[in-house]
Every structure is written in structure tokens, then in C-alpha cells.
Amino acid sequence: MQRSVALLSVLILGLAAAESARAQQARPFTVEDLIAMDRIGEQQLSPDGDWVAFTVSELDREANRRRTDIWLVRTDGSGLRRLTTDPASDFNPLWSPDGRSIWFLSTRSSSSQVWRKPMAGGTAEQMTDLPLSVGNLVLAPDGRHLAFTMEVYPDCQTIACTESRLDAEETRQTSGVLYDGLFVRHWDTWKDGRRSHIFVMPAFGGEPLDVMKGMNADSPSKPFGSSEEFTFTPDSRSIVFTARLAGGQEPWSTDFDLYVVPIHGSGAPSLITIDNRAWDTGPVFSPDGKTLAYLAMARPGYEADRFRIVLMSWPGGEPRVLTEDWDRSPGSIAWSRDGARILATAGNVGNVSLFAIDAESGEVGTLIREGHVRSPACAGDLIVFGMDHLRSPVELYTFDGTSTRAITRMNYERLARIGFGEPEHFSFPGWNGEAVYAWMVMPADFDPGEKYPVAFMIHGGPQGSFDNDFHYRWNPQIYAGAGYAAIMVDFHGSTGYGQAFTDAIGGDWGGKPLEDLQKGLAAALERYEWLDGDRVCALGASYGGYMINWIAGNWPDRFRCLVNHDGVFDQRMMYYATEELWFPEWEHGGTYWANPEGYEKHNPASYVENWRTPMLVIHGNLDFRVPLEQGIAAFTALQRKGIPSRFLYYPDENHWVLSPANSVQWHETVLSWLARWTEEPRY
Numbered sequence: 001m002q003r004s005v006a007l008l009s010v011l012i013l014g015l016a017a018a019e020s021a022r023a024q025q026a027r028p029f030t031v032e033d034l035i036a037m038d039r040i041g042e043q044q045l046s047p048d049g050d051w052v053a054f055t056v057s058e059l060d061r062e063a064n065r066r067r068t069d070i071w072l073v074r075t076d077g078s079g080l081r082r083l084t085t086d087p088a089s090d091f092n093p094l095w096s097p098d099g100r101s102i103w104f105l106s107t108r109s110s111s112s113q114v115w116r117k118p119m120a121g122g123t124a125e126q127m128t129d130l131p132l133s134v135g136n137l138v139l140a141p142d143g144r145h146l147a148f149t150m151e152v153y154p155d156c157q158t159i160a161c162t163e164s165r166l167d168a169e170e171t172r173q174t175s176g177v178l179y180d181g182l183f184v185r186h187w188d189t190w191k192d193g194r195r196s197h198i199f200v201m202p203a204f205g206g207e208p209l210d211v212m213k214g215m216n217a218d219s220p221s222k223p224f225g226s227s228e229e230f231t232f233t234p235d236s237r238s239i240v241f242t243a244r245l246a247g248g249q250e251p252w253s254t255d256f257d258l259y260v261v262p263i264h265g266s267g268a269p270s271l272i273t274i275d276n277r278a279w280d281t282g283p284v285f286s287p288d289g290k291t292l293a294y295l296a297m298a299r300p301g302y303e304a305d306r307f308r309i310v311l312m313s314w315p316g317g318e319p320r321v322l323t324e325d326w327d328r329s330p331g332s333i334a335w336s337r338d339g340a341r342i343l344a345t346a347g348n349v350g351n352v353s354l355f356a357i358d359a360e361s362g363e364v365g366t367l368i369r370e371g372h373v374r375s376p377a378c379a380g381d382l383i384v385f386g387m388d389h390l391r392s393p394v395e396l397y398t399f400d401g402t403s404t405r406a407i408t409r410m411n412y413e414r415l416a417r418i419g420f421g422e423p424e425h426f427s428f429p430g431w432n433g434e435a436v437y438a439w440m441v442m443p444a445d446f447d448p449g450e451k452y453p454v455a456f457m458i459h460g461g462p463q464g465s466f467d468n469d470f471h472y473r474w475n476p477q478i479y480a481g482a483g484y485a486a487i488m489v490d491f492h493g494s495t496g497y498g499q500a501f502t503d504a505i506g507g508d509w510g511g512k513p514l515e516d517l518q519k520g521l522a523a524a525l526e527r528y529e530w531l532d533g534d535r536v537c538a539l540g541a542s543y544g545g546y547m548i549n550w551i552a553g554n555w556p557d558r559f560r561c562l563v564n565h566d567g568v569f570d571q572r573m574m575y576y577a578t579e580e581l582w583f584p585e586w587e588h589g590g591t592y593w594a595n596p597e598g599y600e601k602h603n604p605a606s607y608v609e610n611w612r613t614p615m616l617v618i619h620g621n622l623d624f625r626v627p628l629e630q631g632i633a634a635f636t637a638l639q640r641k642g643i644p645s646r647f648l649y650y651p652d653e654n655h656w657v658l659s660p661a662n663s664v665q666w667h668e669t670v671l672s673w674l675a676r677w678t679e680e681p682r683y
Contacts, residue, residue: 026419028444028481031667033418034472035059035660038410040386040394041068042092042375046099049337049379050074051119052396053083053093053102054386056410064661070104072119075379075398077407083117084124090115092136092227097143103127105137105148114146128201130208131163135196136220136227139203140236145263146203147211147232147239151194154216159208162194182251186579187223188622188654196220198230198241200263211261212269217243221256221281228332229281233314234289238262240272242281252581254279254301258294260315272312273319278305282332286339290314291359293333293342296321301582304463306499309333309342309357322362327498328355335359336378343367343376343383347496350425350437351468354385354399367399372469388470390423390441390477391415419444421480423468428523430516431492434501438520439466440528441476441486453535453678455479455486456521456559460542462493462513463502473656473663474541482671484678485531489520507589509543510550510602517547518555535678539563539670542626542655546604549634552615553607561677562615563670566626566655569634570605572596577627608637614644616673618666620653646673 043054057066068089073080084090092105106115111133117124138147152162196218201208219241220229230241244256256279259269273280278297292312297305306329309322330344342357354368374386388394396408421442430436466488476486491513493505525533545567575592589598619631638645657666
């Protein structure tokens with residue numbers, strides 16, 4: 001399949017919104033607009049392909065939280081309506097096999113439980129009343145059983161055992177916790193010995209059965225795994241799931257495997273992917289039930305390796321790599337209705353595109369190139385998917401092989417009142433003369449006769465990308481609305497440009513990426529004469545925060561100011577304090593004691609003597625990926641050297657800032673810092 005259908009962003013609500021905006025004299029985009037957007041999340045296609053059930057989270061500003069409801073819309077765009085309206089959050093919708101009801105999770109009771117509601121309306125019925133919260137709901141193909149997850153102690157034989165232990169923990173008078181191995185904390189949570197296990201129970205009542213009983217492992221994976229990591233087999237008799245056995249190597253292993261286990265507990269889980277010591281995940285069965293497709297990496301210990309699509313005849317077939325020659329890493333896969341193709345989303349030159357892969361030959365065709373495509377599914381001749389881009393949050397669309405059509409416009413009225421900055425994608429010769437790409441977003445009130453300051457944004461990962469998407473923490477339109485041009489360089493190490501480009505950052509955190517950033521800024525200033533190269537501030541988070549610290553010591557005279565969110569300051573202490581050790585060990589060539597040079601070569605702490613640029617440091621107390629002390633250390637260096645600096649501390653945030661009120665404070669603080677040093681912004 002060689003056909004490629006490019007989807008221009010103006011087609012994705014942009015044109016209509018822009019026309020309305022001009023008519024109403026649009027105003028700049030603000031953080032209040034950002035947090036007020038209705039956010040489309042999970043979507044599920046009905047068995048007959050006529051309807052989509054999807055979640056929408058809405059802002060409750062007074063309660064400082066978001067609440068989620070389930071909505072319905074036909075695949076032709078008609079019949080849009082809200083299915084649930086409870087003040088609690090309703091999420092994880094699934095269709096019954098006959099399409100007459102929606103199963104979902106809800107916090108309507110004291111915890112998250114399974115509920116069911118007729119599609120035609122009526123009262124929702126609570127289907128489980130378990131003593132533990134339920135997550136990640138999956139429904140068997142025959143509709144007779146449910147699978148879901150609960151947090152249990154793996155050595156407990158019953159749910160009551162876990163419940164009893166939790167009660168005992170609440171009443172004990174001592175506070176000390178003993179650990180015998182690493183992963184004492186992960187992402188933002190101190191570990192208490194419980195694991196996420198998959199349970200199966202009859203759909204209309206019965207006792208849940210732990211099909212992972214005794215396994216010291218989590219399914220789905222933590223902290224970001226979802227129900228996409230396990231599925232019923234086509235005959236509804238077994239579960240295929242992703243898990244990594246804990247053992248002593250868990251903190252430095254990426255050996256996630258696929259297992260299969262009968263739903264009635266008649267046997268222990270059997271390992272399917274025994275020959276692959278790297279990451280295996282995302283099992284999806286073909287419509288005829290004869291083939292299992294899944295995603296697999298090839299290099300153990302490397303979390304940013306390329307996922308390949310692997311096919312396995314079911315049951316008991318040998319794995320066959322379908323996409324060995326395709327230099328993209330799919331993030332999600334789904335079968336076409338006839339089983340002839342696999343739909344895949346993957347990072348692709350500054351976008352997350354939609355591809356179709358022939359299930360026999362592995363030949364790849366691009367269906368939709370521009371934007372960020374999410375969760376595609378086939379409805380007859382239509383493909384239904386979510387998509388966002390730099391000028392719109394996620395909306396639902398259909399693609400008929402030729403054209404794309406929006407079937408939801410949840411934020412149409414909001415978007416129509418906003419004047420967004422125009423985005424442009426450009427390339428330049430970076431390190432070693434290789435092509436490097438960047439996004440530029442114009443100031444919202446652009447006047448070609450004016451000069452504009454620059455917000456130079458640096459992405460995290462480092463194996464990530466500033467994609468053509470609508471980000472809720474690092475959205476360039478916030479800076480465009482405040483009168484800045486936003487420049488975002490996808491330096492060596494970024495995803496979506498081939499695996500060799502991604503691999504290039506290994507062992508070279510401060511080398512090729514810094515050169516790309518330097519050349520990218522120079523290229524932007526040359527390309528856009530209206531940029532004021534004297535008024536530039538750089539800002540980034542995670543690896544982007546590391547790069548801010550690295551720039552402070554190795555490019556100290558370029559920027560008016562710097563913003564460092566959750567950035568690495570000292571590579572030595574970072575290794576000994578972070579939780580997922582496979583990451584630094586791959587990136588820097590082993591343990592710190594075995595290869596200290598790999599860590600010290602690009603250690604920001606070694607260049608503090610060169611620091612002189614004003615810096616805002618931001619860090620969350622619950623960030624266990626890049627622990628709080630990294631931010632405090634950077635602030636200490638700044639203050640001790642007398643460099644203008646501020647420290648914004650969040651006692652209740654992790655590696656991200658998630659609270660709506662905190663998001664507003666974060667953006668106001670950052671924009672105020674940029675305004676202080678660039679002198680003439682609109683904000």
C-alpha cells in the first residue's frame with residue numbers, strides 16, 4: 001500500500017474556528033482556557049460499528065479537580081449525548097456484546113466499582129461491591145465474565161487477607177517500614193508490598209478469582225500501564241496479560257513478558273514470550289481469533305528501543321516479526337475488521353501518524369500523517385479515532401480512505417473565541433549536518449512589523465518529541481498567547497525520526513543535543529526575521545530541565561533567563577536516588593561505580609562555576625523519578641553564587657503538575673519570570 005493521505009491541520013476544526021475567531025475578534029489563549037477545555041479520553045466502538053462511547057473530563061474549578069462522564073455519538077456524527085451525569089467520575093466504558101448496554105467503572109460508591117447502564121438510558125446498576133477499588137475493566141467476548149485489577153498482597157490467598165492487612169496497617173502505632181529490596185518507591189508512591197493483579201469474575205455475580213495468585217508482579221505495568229496490557233482470548237476461556245516478575249532485578253530490568261492463564265484458575269500462568277528478554281506488551285487478537293499481535297522490543301534494558309509488531313498463530317505458534325524493516329515505533333495497534341491489516345499509531349517527523357500495515361507482507365502505508373492520532377478502530381469501511389494538534393484538543397474523527405470528518409466538536413465554542421498562533425514545521429542541518437526538525441508557533445497577535453521575544457522550549461524524555469499535539473502541561477500556545485514565539489527543537493535523541501536518531505543520544509546527553517539546540521535557535525532566528533534574538537528564555541522539564549542546568553554551565557551567555565522544572569542537577573546522586581535504574585544504566589553505560597566517566601562527562605554539577613543566567617527552579621515533592629533534592633541543589637548553587645533565582649516547590653505534585661489550581665500558578669509564575677527578563681512581553 002503506497003497511498004498516503006495527508007491531513008492538513010486547517011481541516012481539523014482549525015478553519016471553522018479561525019473564521020469564527022476573526023468574526024468575533026479573537027483573544028489570546030490563556031492558562032484558564034487551557035484547563036477549561038473538555039478532554040476526550042477513552043473511546044470504544046460499538047459491536048455494530050454505529051456508535052462510539054467515549055469519556056469527557058470537565059473542570060470543576062471550585063473543587064479543584066476534573067470529573068469524567070461517558071458520552072455517545074454515532075459514527076456519522078449524529079446523536080451526540082451524555083450517557084452518565086453522576087457527580088462522581090464514570091470512566092473505562094465497554095460495550096456489551098449485543099451493544100445494548102455500557103459497562104464502566106465509577107466512583108459513585110466509596111471506591112471504584114463496576115457499573116452497567118442501558119444504552120437507551122435508565123438507571124445505572126452497580127455490578128460489583130468489593131472491599132478494594134477496581135481498575136482496568138475488560139469484558140469477555142461472550143459477555144459472561146469480567147476482568148479487572150485490584151491492589152493485593154501477592155502472598156494473600158484471599159481478598160479478605162489483603163483487607164485485613166490494610167486494616168492492621170491503619171491501626172498500628174509504629175510508623176517504620178522495612179524493605180528488603182529496591183523499588184521502595186516508584187513515580188510518586190512509596191511501595192507497601194501490594195501488587196496490581198488481574199481478577200476474573202462472572203459478569204452478573206460471583207466471586208472474583210485472582211488469575212495471578214502468588215505472582216510478585218504487576219499487571220498492567222506501573223505507573224502508566226492500562227487495560228491495553230491484557231485481554232481475553234477469543235474463546236473467552238483465558239487471559240493474556242503483560243507482567244514483569246519482580247525478583248531482585250526488577251529496578252534494572254525491562255523484561256516485560258506475555259503470559260496466558262485460564263480464567264477458572266485451573267493452572268498457573270504460562271510464559272508466552274520466553275525467548276525475548278526485552279519488552280513485550282499490548283496483546284490484540286485478530287477478528288477470527290487465529291492470530292495474536294503484540295508489540296516487542298529487541299534490546300533488554302532499553303526503554304526507548306523500537307517496538308516491532310509481532311504476530312503469533314494462536315494457540316502455540318511461533319512469533320513472526322512483521323515490521324522489522326519499518327523504522328518507526330508503534331505505540332498502539334488494532335486489527336481491521338477483515339484481519340487483513342493492522343492499524344498502528346507511531347511518532348513520525350513531528351506528528352503521531354496513522355499507518356496501515358499489511359498483515360502478510362508487512363508493507364506499510366500512511367493513512368493520516370499530520371496531527372496526533374489516538375486509539376484507531378475499524379467500523380466497517382470507516383476508521384474511527386481521536387486526534388489533536390497544535391490548535392485543538394482531542395476530538396473524534398472518521399476516515400473513509402479518502403477524507404477525514406470530525407464527528408465531535410466538544411470545544412468548538414471555546415476554540416472559536418481564541419486566536420491561536422500559527423504553527424510551522426521546519427528543518428535545519430544539526431549535528432554532523434544531519435537533518436533536525438523543529439516547530440515554531442507564532443505569537444497569537446502577530447504583526448510582521450514587530451519584533452517578538454522567544455520561549456525556547458526543550459522537551460523531556462530525552463527520547464520524546466514536541467509533537468503536533470495539544471499538550472496540557474507544555475502547550476506552546478500559552479506562550480504564543482502571551483506574546484512570545486515558541487521554538488521547539490527535536491534534537492538527536494527525539495522519537496519519530498528513525499531508531500538511529502533516537503539512539504544517538506545514548507552516552508551523549510550534553511553533546512549532540514546541545515549542538516542541535518544551538519543550531520536550531522540560530523536557524524530559527526535566521527528564518528524568521530521578526531524574532532528578537534536578544535530576548536530569548538529557555539525552559540524545559542525532566543531531561544529538558546537537565547538541559548537547562550547543562551546550558552547554564554555550557555552555554556551561559558545566550559539566554560536572558562532559564563526555567564528548570566524537575567531537572568537533573570547531579571548525575572552521581574541521580575543514579576543513587578532514582579527508582580527505575582534501567583534508565584540511567586542504559587543511558588550512561590552501566591552502574592555509576594562501574595562507569596563513573598559515563599555519568600560525569602555530562603554532569604551539570606561539574607560546571608556550576610560557569611553559571612550566571614537567572615533561573616526559575618520548580619520541583620515536586622512526590623517526584624521520585626528525579627528526586628526533589630536535584631531541584632534544591634540547583635537552587636542552592638544559584639543562591640550561593642548570587643544569581644537571580646526563585647524556587648517554586650509543590651509538596652503534593654509528582655514529576656508533573658496535575659492540579660488545576662497548581663497548573664494556573666505554575667503558568668503564571670513561569671510567564672511572570674519570562675516577563676521579568678524579556679522586558680516587553682504582553683503578559
